[in-house]
Amino acid sequence: MKRPLIAGNWKMNKDLASARKLAADMVGLLAGVEQVEIAVCPAFVHLQAVAEQIKDSNIALGAQDCYWQGDGAFTGEISAAMLADIGCEYVIIGHSERRHVMGEGDELINWKVCKVLSDGLRPILCVGETLDERERDITEPVVTRHVTAGLLNLSAEEVRRVTIAYEPVWAIGTGKTATPEQANDVHALIRGILAEKFGSDVAAEIRIQYGGSVKPDNVKGLMAQPQIDGALVGGASLKANDFEKIVKYHA
Numbered sequence: 001m002k003r004p005l006i007a008g009n010w011k012m013n014k015d016l017a018s019a020r021k022l023a024a025d026m027v028g029l030l031a032g033v034e035q036v037e038i039a040v041c042p043a044f045v046h047l048q049a050v051a052e053q054i055k056d057s058n059i060a061l062g063a064q065d066c067y068w069q070g071d072g073a074f075t076g077e078i079s080a081a082m083l084a085d086i087g088c089e090y091v092i093i094g095h096s097e098r099r100h101v102m103g104e105g106d107e108l109i110n111w112k113v114c115k116v117l118s119d120g121l122r123p124i125l126c127v128g129e130t131l132d133e134r135e136r137d138i139t140e141p142v143v144t145r146h147v148t149a150g151l152l153n154l155s156a157e158e159v160r161r162v163t164i165a166y167e168p169v170w171a172i173g174t175g176k177t178a179t180p181e182q183a184n185d186v187h188a189l190i191r192g193i194l195a196e197k198f199g200s201d202v203a204a205e206i207r208i209q210y211g212g213s214v215k216p217d218n219v220k221g222l223m224a225q226p227q228i229d230g231a232l233v234g235g236a237s238l239k240a241n242d243f244e245k246i247v248k249y250h251a
């Protein structure tokens with residue numbers, strides 16, 4: 001049975017002591033939760049400390065990015081194999097900040113998705129339109145391109161291990177959330193693309209998360225939508241109590 005995945009993206013926040021404490025607090029608050037899969041994605045330099053805190057808990061470890069090649073002369077980069085080695089299960093790929101601040105394009109993002117999969121990890125592929133693209137009414141072609149290009153050259157078997165995060169860029173860190181219906185419509189579009197490319201069984205299995213100012217007070221409405229299978233949470237995942245309320249949205 002497909003369980004929703006709720007993942008916290010801590011972005012470039014926290015020092016070592018506070019990352020450790022946040023992880024330890026979450027372990028305590030979220031113990032016993034089984035209906036939802038939970039992951040946290042701290043900064044690279046905090047991964048190992050957080051891994052120690054969440055060891056033997058129901059919280060999985062994720063990273064926020066990785067490089068698309070293996071060992072070699074790539075100064076400053078981190079490989080998927082290195083992430084697997086310290087206990088990561090998930091890697092966020094193509095986050096809007098990587099696309100729009102660091103200038104990553106669809107081809108690079110696809111290479112990263114492929115590498116994450118071939119090194120045994122599970123990518124969370126982020127897709128989503130900017131405010132300008134929504135206002136120009138091109139959400140559909142933009143999201144279609146992100147999904148199609150991001151999953152290029154993957155087999156149905158590989159795609160089963162991918163999570164897609166629909167994150168309208170205009171809703172990330174802005175306090176503006178897509179309405180549950182707006183989000184559901186785009187999720188349905190994504191599900192349709194997956195069905196066309198990989199078959200309806202595979203499409204039904206793949207988790208499509210929503211991300212963009214998810215908070216304790218809006219999570220229930222979003223998660224009630226039939227096409228929404230979890231959430232990628234930025235700001236609200238930096239506070240253990242808020243993240244707990246999001247994970248326990250059904251309570």
Ligand code: PEP
Nearest residue numbers: 172173211212213234235
């Ligand atoms: C994110 O970082 O992926 C995100 C959705 O951030 P926020 O929840 O703060 O909008």
